[in-house]
Amino acid sequence: MKFFVDTADLKDIKDLAETGLLDGVTTNPSLVAKSGHTNFIELVREIASIVPGPVSAEVAALDYETMLAEGKYLAKIAKNIAVKVPLTPAGLKVCKQLSGQGTMVNVTLCFSAAQAILAAKAGATFVSPFVGRLDDVGQRGMQLIEDICTIYNHYPNFKTEVLVASVRNPMHVVTAAKLGAHVATIPPNVIRQLFNHPLTDKGVTQFVADWAKTGQKIPTA
Ligand code: E4P
Numbered sequence: 201m202k203f204f205v206d207t208a209d210l211k212d213i214k215d216l217a218e219t220g221l222l223d224g225v226t227t228n229p230s231l232v233a234k235s236g237h238t239n240f241i242e243l244v245r246e247i248a249s250i251v252p253g254p255v256s257a258e259v260a261a262l263d264y265e266t267m268l269a270e271g272k273y274l275a276k277i278a279k280n281i282a283v284k285v286p287l288t289p290a291g292l293k294v295c296k297q298l299s300g301q302g303t304m305v306n307v308t309l310c311f312s313a314a315q316a317i318l319a320a321k322a323g324a325t326f327v328s329p330f331v332g333r334l335d336d337v338g339q340r341g342m343q344l345i346e347d348i349c350t351i352y353n354h355y356p357n358f359k360t361e362v363l364v365a366s367v368r369n370p371m372h373v374v375t376a377a378k379l380g381a382h383v384a385t386i387p388p389n390v391i392r393q394l395f396n397h398p399l400t401d402k403g404v405t406q407f408v409a410d411w412a413k414t415g416q417k418i419p420t421a
Contacts (some may be wrong), residue, residue, distance in 0.1 A: 224253035299323035332366035
């Protein structure tokens with residue numbers, strides 16, 4: 201399973217990239233606004249230089265012509281840019297065009313299996329179903345992931361990867377992995393939570409204490 205970090209915060213991206221566990225980055229207009237960066241193009245350029253994997257940068261327009269022009273501009277920033285478009289009729293038309301020209305496209309704001317089928321038919325590289333937002337309104341976000349993975353598995357010609365988005369906790373990540381989703385895009389704090397278990401901490405403390413009792417050291421040179 202690929203782990204993308206879901207943020208536009210450069211410090212978090214740099215910090216997590218150093219773990220060697222990061223396969224990409226997703227941003228969206230809200231995350232960019234939250235980052236406080238005032239030059240989106242330069243921000244995307246820097247993120248794409250930090251993480252070699254796919255970096256999603258979202259268009260702002262809603263009409264086909266402008267969305268397409270924005271998408272082409274974003275794609276030229278770096279070879280690892282994935283242009284992000286909303287799952288709307290215009291967005292899917294743009295997806296079809298850009299993916300046909302070899303550009304990675306991440307179709308976002310997916311909330312139904314029907315939408316996910318359209319994204320695959322439009323040649324999306326990634327489709328981003330928002331599990332947390334579905335949970336927030338009392339629907340089962342992970343059921344959507346199961347439905348999409350089941351449908352996609354029937355059609356080998358569908359090349360679209362399921363990129364689980366709107367992740368709120370480690371169990372979203374684990375369940376997505378059990379369902380066979382290709383990618384999870386995870387907020388920095390949730391990635392850090394994945395490492396933690398109290399029994400690991402307890403075990404490390406005990407090993408350190410017991411090793412100290414031996415009075416020995418492991419040579420480092
Ligand atoms: C992907 O980048 C999505 O835009 C993001 O995961 C949405 O998360 P949210 O529902 O917490 O805003």
